[in-house]
Amino acid sequence: MDRLAARLARLIFGPEAAGWLAPVMARALPSGLVVLAASLAAAALGLAMPMLTRQVIDAGIMARDMGALIFWAGLSFALGLGAVGFGIVNGMLHLRASARMLADLRGRLFGAALARDPACPDLPLGEAMARLDGDCAEIQGFAFDTGLVAVGALFRLAGGLGLMIALDWRMAILPLLAAPFELWFLSRARPRTRALAEEVRNQRGALSTQMAETLSARATLRGLGALDQRAASFGAAQQAQIAGLTRQRLWSETVGAVSQTITAILRGIILLVGGWQVVRGEWQIGTLVAFLAYAGMMSGPLRNLLGLYHAQARARVAADRLGAVIASARPDEGAEPPPGPLSIALRDARAEGAAHHPVTATILPGQRVLLDGPSGIGKSRLMAVLTRDAPLAEGSARLAGAEVAHLRPLRLAARVIHLAQRPAILRGTLAENLRLAAPDAGDAALWQVLEAADLAGWARAGAGLATPIGETGANLSGGLRQRIAIARALQRPAEVLIFDEAFSEIDDAACQRILAAIEARHADATRIFIAHSGPAREGRFDQRITLTSSAPIFLISRGEMPYQREKAREKAV
Structure with missing residues (x-):
């Protein structure tokens, strides 16, 4: 577990963060693997649903076979309930495991903040709170969910691609053709994603610092008649953060819009080509419905995998900020003070x-x-x-x-x-x-x-x-x-x-x-x-x-x- 965690930490967050983050990830890996198993089981049920829908339509409705319709509809309903159950179990397992990892990570950072070397530059209280809260959550979310998202996405991608090939191998090539372009676009957009994430993180820390300072000094500010002045300054800091969040969200929506546009184009091509196949009698309508469902399933995992590339940029910003706290900790090391009276x-x-x-x-x-x-x-x-x-x-x-x-x-x-x-x-x-x-x-x-x-x-x-x-x-x-x-x-x-x-x-x-x-x-x-x-x-x-x-x-x-x-x-x- 320790070796695997060290490799994952180095791959995801870089060698600088691997040293302090790997032990936290190693402790979270066993529960993470349990969550992954439940997630894959839920994904397997999800992959079976379009095929069952195809059988309901083709073998039941289109064939006018009431017995087949009842059988396939009943099986589809049973698997749907199973997927719901797995989803609930998976959600609870995920919550408990991720919460424990977040507590472990915060405890590690809190200990480092308490042991901060007095020789290091002062870290304002609000900035420290922002790092212990927001940055820890960013790291925990990405570190814990990366493996789940990546393995789950690959599982659904491989399963969906295999079932699409079983339906029509020629049409299965279409989703793969869009992936290189989307990857190229995301790689070009990644530096701006990182820069905006760093800007928003710094603004959040500055806002927290100003809040903590103002609240702790409220009696002095009241005596000076400066409460309105500080309130105005706090409002300006909030407006600056809102502007930064707006820029970050607009950029995120723009990046997402490109992926969604590619998916819409792909879906339109499948509808046209698949519909033409149905008109010619080479496909049944259930096959078209199933193919569209699998195309949607593939675009989701593919977008998740490519999206991890951008999410990693934001997570590395948080890792750098937390790494600065870890690096400032002074270890309780050294010789014992001499026994006896101290001159x-x-x-x-x-x-x-x-x-x-x-x-x-x-x-x-x-x-x-x-x-x-x-x-x-x-x-x-x-x-x-x-x-x-x-x-x-x-x-x-x-x-x-x-x-x-x-x-x-x-x-x-x-x-x-x-x-x-x-x-x-x-x-x-x-x-x-x-x-x-x-x-x-x-x-x-x-x-x-x-x-x-x-x-x-x-x-x-x-x-x-x-x-x-x-x-x-x-x-x-x-x-x-x-x-x-x-x-x-x-x-x-x-x-x-x-x-x-x-x-x-x-x-x-x-x-x-x-x-x-x-x-x-x-x-x-x-x-x-x-x-x-x-x-x-x-x-x-x-x-x-x-x-x-x-x-x-x-x-x-x-x-x-x-x-x-x-x-x-x-x-x-």
């Missing part, structure tokens, strides 16, 4: 996109450090290097002597926690948000971290651990969101805690209580604070590292008075 060593280090002078510093396990500097200089980017969420532009960063860039990301994230200023809060309950960090945590443990984050009183005043949280925490203040994030982080046994403006929206009194609880509970952990104001900047620090556009400044305050010159430079920064 941090920065040597001429500067994160990519940061504006500060390269910094050299050593932070020992358990130290309390303030990382300072003007906004936008790259403090957060430098700390993100320690969790591999930002790459280094120059220098090196080591944890307990091991190069951070070589460590396994998920293992690293379990030992180094970087709390951002704007935490991710999900829709659900308070307990569900807290258990993101510790799925097996009991209620008692949750209440302990709520106490540490000065949230227990607020939770008791609400619904306790069942307090509902809106999407992105929209029903909470910024300070509550930050305190929930702090409570969540304190459940993890991390050795390095980075508080990156994580107290910026918490009032001073609550901030002091939380800091005191952190010092009491996590005195052995390395605590690194980034804060422009408030209690998070106060107290004793083992080191104060100030990032500047020139050489960095280090101040050691463990019972020592820094030089006046250093204090003046710090204030200047």
Whole structure:
């Protein structure tokens, strides 16, 4: 199955997509073969129907034989019911198998999107949703149905051609003569089909992005009085997509019209020639009816086979877009972080996109450090290097002597926690948000971290651990969101805690209580604070590292008075 799936993926979508798509297709192949068997059975019944119609007309009606008429009509009715039954069974099998493949494909892409390498260019949320939804459906539909359509079409084509030859081999040549011209036309039309498909896909992604951004920022837009402006922009984007869809549909109808015109011409020739054969007495009327039916049956499969050529162009556009998501995934590979306490060593280090002078510093396990500097200089980017969420532009960063860039990301994230200023809060309950960090945590443990984050009183005043949280925490203040994030982080046994403006929206009194609880509970952990104001900047620090556009400044305050010159430079920064 794996080898067959790899060949099919390479043939249909190209070698670039085969690597990530072949496993999905391999898992779908067994159920796909069952659907194919049911489809061929239904097709076989369909091929028998024109012959039965011929017998009803020629052996029954034209021969004025009531017994033959009843027999052939009854058999035709029975096979018709069988075809209906096979169609229902086939439809249900197809639905279940294709839905499972779509779920598998989306799961694969969703995992890749979650593991997206931070070094890759940002993918807007709306664009990601468009790829996970529309592009996945396009790939699944084509990948699953291609084999069914191709094998079924070949089966009906071969069966119909054989029965047409049995009726009159000379007339059976006519449908084959039209195929080369139709193939030539479709090959010429294919590049435009691909270009229009790419245009519509990009427009759909841009529209989804604008929708997601506008809805998430509706409060800000309302305050700015910009709702009408965004609504107008959204309307313009919709009109652009409608125009693109119109061009795509018009082109599709044009391509289809050429095929239908060829079929109409072929049908007219068969009617004329076949009718002449009936007039001459060489054919019976039932033979003409059966021949016309088989000609129609042949044109359908032939059009399906040729149409797959155009559908492949659209599917490859979707495969390229999904392939970009797959390629951006960062595998959870690398060495395990060293055991024991984690010391941090920065040597001429500067994160990519940061504006500060390269910094050299050593932070020992358990130290309390303030990382300072003007906004936008790259403090957060430098700390993100320690969790591999930002790459280094120059220098090196080591944890307990091991190069951070070589460590396994998920293992690293379990030992180094970087709390951002704007935490991710999900829709659900308070307990569900807290258990993101510790799925097996009991209620008692949750209440302990709520106490540490000065949230227990607020939770008791609400619904306790069942307090509902809106999407992105929209029903909470910024300070509550930050305190929930702090409570969540304190459940993890991390050795390095980075508080990156994580107290910026918490009032001073609550901030002091939380800091005191952190010092009491996590005195052995390395605590690194980034804060422009408030209690998070106060107290004793083992080191104060100030990032500047020139050489960095280090101040050691463990019972020592820094030089006046250093204090003046710090204030200047």
